[in-house]
Amino acid sequence: xxxxRQRQGRLWSNLKEVCDLLHIYIPTMSSIGDEELLFQHVQFxxxxxxxxxxxxxxxxxIVNSGFxxxxxxxEFGNEQVLSFPMKGDILGVDGIHSKQHASEAVALSDCDLxxxxxxxxxxxxxxxxxxxxxxxxxxxxxxxxxQAMVGMxxxxxxxxxxxxFLVSLSDRYSQMGYSSKLFNLRMTRHExxxxxxxxxxxxxxxxxxFNEIGMITVDQRTICIRELDALKTLRRLPPSRSRAKQxxxxxxxxxxxxxxxxxxxxxxxxxxx
Amino acid sequence: xxxxRQRQGRLWSNLKEVCDLLHIYIPTMSSIGDEELLFQHVQFxxxxxxxxxxxxxxxxxIVNSGFxxxxxxxEFGNEQVLSFPMKGDILGVDGIHSKQHASEAVALSDCDLxxxxxxxxxxxxxxxxxxxxxxxxxxxxxxxxxQAMVGMxxxxxxxxxxxxFLVSLSDRYSQMGYSSKLFNLRMTRHExxxxxxxxxxxxxxxxxxFNEIGMITVDQRTICIRELDALKTLRRLPPSRSRAKQxxxxxxxxxxxxxxxxxxxxxxxxxxx
DNA sequence: CGTTCACTTGAAAGTGTTCAATTACTGTGG
DNA sequence: CCACAGTAATTGAACACTTTCAAGTGAACG
Numbered sequence: 111x112x113x114x115r116q117r118q119g120r121l122w123s124n125l126k127e128v129c130d131l132l133h134i135y136i137p138t139m140s141s142i143g144d145e146e147l148l149f150q151h152v153q154f155x156x157x158x159x160x161x162x163x164x165x166x167x168x169x170x171x172i173v174n175s176g177f178x179x180x181x182x183x184x185e186f187g188n189e190q191v192l193s194f195p196m197k198g199d200i201l202g203v204d205g206i207h208s209k210q211h212a213s214e215a216v217a218l219s220d221c222d223l224x225x226x227x228x229x230x231x232x233x234x235x236x237x238x239x240x241x242x243x244x245x246x247x248x249x250x251x252x253x254x255x256x257q258a259m260v261g262m263x264x265x266x267x268x269x270x271x272x273x274x275f276l277v278s279l280s281d282r283y284s285q286m287g288y289s290s291k292l293f294n295l296r297m298t299r300h301e302x303x304x305x306x307x308x309x310x311x312x313x314x315x316x317x318x319x320f321n322e323i324g325m326i327t328v329d330q331r332t333i334c335i336r337e338l339d340a341l342k343t344l345r346r347l348p349p350s351r352s353r354a355k356q357x358x359x360x361x362x363x364x365x366x367x368x369x370x371x372x373x374x375x376x377x378x379x380x381x382x383x
Numbered sequence: 384x385x386x387x388r389q390r391q392g393r394l395w396s397n398l399k400e401v402c403d404l405l406h407i408y409i410p411t412m413s414s415i416g417d418e419e420l421l422f423q424h425v426q427f428x429x430x431x432x433x434x435x436x437x438x439x440x441x442x443x444x445i446v447n448s449g450f451x452x453x454x455x456x457x458e459f460g461n462e463q464v465l466s467f468p469m470k471g472d473i474l475g476v477d478g479i480h481s482k483q484h485a486s487e488a489v490a491l492s493d494c495d496l497x498x499x500x501x502x503x504x505x506x507x508x509x510x511x512x513x514x515x516x517x518x519x520x521x522x523x524x525x526x527x528x529x530q531a532m533v534g535m536x537x538x539x540x541x542x543x544x545x546x547x548f549l550v551s552l553s554d555r556y557s558q559m560g561y562s563s564k565l566f567n568l569r570m571t572r573h574e575x576x577x578x579x580x581x582x583x584x585x586x587x588x589x590x591x592x593f594n595e596i597g598m599i600t601v602d603q604r605t606i607c608i609r610e611l612d613a614l615k616t617l618r619r620l621p622p623s624r625s626r627a628k629q630x631x632x633x634x635x636x637x638x639x640x641x642x643x644x645x646x647x648x649x650x651x652x653x654x655x656x
Numbered sequence: 657c658g659t660t661c662a663c664t665t666g667a668a669a670g671t672g673t674t675c676a677a678t679t680a681c682t683g684t685g686g
Numbered sequence: 687c688c689a690c691a692g693t694a695a696t697t698g699a700a701c702a703c704t705t706t707c708a709a710g711t712g713a714a715c716g
Contacts, residue, residue, distance in 0.1 A: 182534045190534045204530060206523035213530065232516070236509060243505070249522045250479035256529035257477060257486065261455045261463045263536035264580035268704065299663065307537035309705055314664055330663070330713080541672065572695065582673055587696055603681075603695070 121151035123174070123224050131172050131198045131224070132248060136240045147234070150225045160201065160215035160223065167205030169227045173197050176221025177296040180213045191305040194218070194297060197286050203252050218296045263307050266345070271306040272316040273341040276326065280335050295331040394424035396447070396497050404445050404471045404497070405521060409513045420507070423498045433474065433488035433496065440478030442500045446470050449494025450569040453486045454577075464578040467491070467570060470559050476525050491569045536580050539618070544579040545589040546614040549599065553608050568604040
């Protein structure tokens with residue numbers, strides 16, 4: 111919780127801290143900062159809901175610390191996870207259009223969020239062109255992200271989805287200053303499955319398979335990335351006939367000469383279009 | 384091509400026409416309109432590309448007439464269709480963030496688009512608060528749409544996806560003043576499949592199945608919606624064992640007493656969670 | 657210490673894909 | 687106007703991937 115200062119027994123952040131979180135660089139920031147605009151923080155405990163579907167919208171949130179999920183709920187009450195926001199991510203953009211939140215956000219850990227009253231933001235945008243453009247930019251970025259998600263759901267196999275999920279987590283952890291190799295999942299297999307359009311069993315099995323291959327080590331929620339490049343380029347494991355052959359071959363080899371069976375190289379050949 | 388007037392041998396639209404297309408109502412429109420801001424139209428022939436991935440972004444487009452597709456291209460050159468924009472839809476929002484288009488847009492028919500230079504738009508937003516809010520609103524709406532798409536790809540069966548696709552087309556045609564029952568598909572099975580995360584064969588088979596059941600009539604690109612409500616509520620056809628039974632029963636019935644086999648009612652029972 | 661929830665793993669089933677063959681369109685040039 | 691080539695759509699059969707169902711293990715927490 112680097113950003114923020116105490117005032118009235120609460121944490122507040124100034125505009126610069128908010129922009130830094132969002133990875134927005136504003137050259138004339140100092141002149142804006144002079145006004146000492148402050149944004150209030152709010153804390154949520156794990157499991158608490160930040161907003162619900164249909165709830166009136168009037169403020170955006172930025173994640174300062176902690177982990178969350180956002181979700182849609184279909185007509186039968188089933189959750190569809192849309193994203194796993196973490197530090198620097200923005201929440202609530204989908205509420206602008208209808209002035210009601212279109213999704214639900216839930217804390218997966220204790221969280222510290224910064225409140226961005228939408229009216230305050232737009233007013234700011236009016237006096238500072240850079241801020242205005244920053245807002246358009248952030249919204250556009252969210253859209254691009256969703257499009258990438260659609261592309262992934264539309265085109266990739268289960269294994270490729272899980273692999274990309276791990277890679278993106280790795281990226282984000284490293285951006286946040288944590289290890290990109292060794293980290294803990296903050297969400298259940300069920301939530302991952304929902305996010306990726308898979309069942310929790312498929313997620314579990316896929317992680318186990320990656321583990322067996324040696325691309326990762328997995329134990330419950332602890333993940334260790336061993337072959338990042340292999341994960342990045344993986345599109346589809348070989349069809350089961352050849353995979354069966356390969357597995358058999360590997361078993362033979364490892365049985366014969368106690369050598370560690372498959373490595374990143376030996377799986378490169380299976381990274382197919 | 385109702386909107387637009389001639390000037391310098393080209394079509395132009397004023398702000399009111401643009402807002403009407405976007406379904407945005409601005410109460411103080413008349414005062415803005417006074418300035419006689421005009422936006423230029425551009426025509427594209429079927430097959431032409433409006434913008435490519437990576438191309439510098441500086442203008443948004445609104446579809447005034449015609450049909451298009453937008454798509455992503457993966458590292459192997461495969462298309463992933465993202466949307467099928469038509470009258471009133473906006474194009475190019477994904478380019479704002481990186482100042483480069485993140486997707487490609489292609490005309491599926493001859494099109495008439497209105498150019499909205501982004502700078503002109505933001506300037507307008509600065510002088511007219513309602514316009515500014517309209518822009519945020521439109522971008523938020525795009526995001527909500529993508530989220531709905533993610534939800535659909537993540538949760539629905541092939542049949543449900545195709546059904547929803549038909550329903551949404553029906554909605555949009557009726558909004559545009561065309562028949563909501565009888566229309567022509569402007570895209571190939573391949574493009575539909577890409578959009579829905581399915582193969583073209585699955586799309587074709589599913590349409591044939593709907594046809595056989597009597598929910599729609601399909602002949603090549605001509606679609607006639609017969610049981611709109613059934614399509615709307617369809618989530619998943621029954622598992623093949625019971626479906627086989629059902630089909631057999633239907634065949635028996637129709638063979639026995641020449642009655643039209645299945646109707647909307649008889650399929651209601653299969654609309655399951 | 658027992659209950660609960662998350663996770664793993666196996667076996668069977670089902671949905672959707674792939675491959676392949678056939679038919680139907682579309683547009684072009686003779 | 688027709689033939690022809692090329693693209694689009696349909697359909698069947700075999701197969702593969704993912705899910706479903708089920709059982710069992712493990713960790714967390716009162």
